[in-house]
Amino acid sequence: MLVGNTSLTSVSFRYRFISLLLVVVVAGMSQGLLLPLLSIMLERSGISSDLNGINSTALYIGVFCTMFFIEKPVVRFGYKKVIIAGISLVTVSMLLFPLNQSLELWFVLRLLVGVGDSSLHYATQLWIVSSSPADRRGRYISLYGMAYGVGFSVGPLGINLLPFGEAVPFVVTGLFFIAVLQLVFRLPNETPERSARSVSAENRFVRTYRLAWFGLIPALLYGLMEASMNSSFPLYGLRIGLNQEWISLLLLSFGIGGLILQLPLGIWSDRIGRKPILMACGLTSAFVFCAIPFAGDRVIFLCILFALAGGLVGSFYSLGLAFVADILPRAIMPAANVIASIHFSIGSILGPSLGGYGIRYVSTHSIFFLLGGAFLLFSLLGILFRSQRIL
Known part of the structure; x- marks a missing residue:
């Protein structure tokens, strides 16, 4: 009987884990497609690079705002219901994009995509991190990162569907979301472990920063890098004479680099x-x-450099989150996830804006020097950080 229950638990965990990974694949695909697709469509319409970048920040403003309230719905309603709500919101918003190309409407729709995307990512991340054993946490969270990387890498290829109609990339993405929604409906619902009532929300956030500030920086850098590459690189590519097919393939090589090193880096960590x-x-x-x-x-040199860069930083968010989970008590991990998501959204908001203004007013190449300087500073800050394991 014990063997049967253990087997059932193992099968249940495996199905849940695979289902969550598929949700993350589709979510990554939508993000990987949406930013360069809309940037190219706005560029073709004659919108300036700085306005283009500002419009791109709407998605991450939605992500940022969501983090101030998402913890309570997850604790109250459970992971599954929040994931379903997030998928539904993103799907409806994606299908509305081709109906009108108004900048104002697209700003609102990107905002809603950010809210939905942030909700499902927060719930899936916390569910995976909280249920993973410590000695295999790096491996599991790396698989999560790989799933996102697969979607993120494949997503830009949807740009090549534009010749079939401007609505086609959005409709295809919506269909993928509807498919994974069927898997989520079959999952049992669970809720996070609650922190002690005597510990205030403020104390949880302050304690998280005090103990794990270095592990929270990768989320900021990952957001800065991801949004910059997807929003500003298409503009950079067009200005140096690359066509949209090469732009999508270079973004794909960036994602493939992350996929190749994601699991090895998780195991080594x-x-x-x-x-x-x-x-x-x-x-x-x-x-x-x-x-x-x-x-x-x-292009050959760009592909090599993009694959190297993607491999090195593609697991930054997931490894940073695993590092934080190593340090903090499980009861305050929801607070740590909130902070990491806020950091990610801050970086994502800054990325398109700095990239757009940099391309227009500083240099076409400024975005890469910005990213290089940011990652160098992070490595130097690591010398100052001393961690201690809290049980």
Whole structure:
């Protein structure tokens, strides 16, 4: 009987984990497609790069705002219901994009996509991190990162559906969301572990920063990098003479690099520690980003550099979250997830804005020097951080 129950639990965990990974794949695909797709469509309409970048920030403003209230619905209603609500909101918004190309409408729709996307990511991240054993947490969270990377890499290829009609990429993405929604409906609902009533929300957030501030920076950098690459790189590519097919393939190579190294980095972080892996990847990626402008429009060199950069920083968010989970008590992990998501959205809001203004007023190449400097600074800050395990 015990064997039967253990087997059932194992099967249940496996089905839930795979279902959540598929949700993350589709969510990553929608983000990987939406930013470059809308940037290209607005560029074709004659919208300036700075206005284009500002409009792109709407998605991440939605992500940012969601983090101030999402913890309570997850604790009250459970992971499953929040994921269903997030998928539904993103699906409806995606299908509304092709109906009108008004900047104002697109800003609102991007805002709603950000709210839905943030909700489902918060719930899936917390569900996976909270239920993973400590000695395999790096591996599981890396698989989560790989799932997002698969979707994020495949997403830009949807740009090539534009010749069949401007609505086609949005409709295809909506159908994928509807498909994974059927899997989520079959999952049992669970809720996070609650923190002690005597511990105030303020104390939980202050304690999280005090104990794990270095592990929360990767979320900020990942948001800055992801939004910059998807919103500003298409503009950069068009200005140096690349066509939209090469732009989508370069973004794909960036994602493939992340996929190749995601799991190995997670396994190595389980063995030798998250901090040295994060610092080494940050330092190396800083030099890779700074080298990209010198490749010019030579696509082969750009593909190599993009794959290297993607491999080094593609697991930053997931490894940072795993590092935080190593340090903090499980009861305050929901607060840590909120902070990480806020950091991600701040970086994502800054990315398109800084990229757009940089391209227009500073230099076409400024975005890569910004990213290189940010990752270099992160690695140097790691020297100052001393962690202690809290049980």
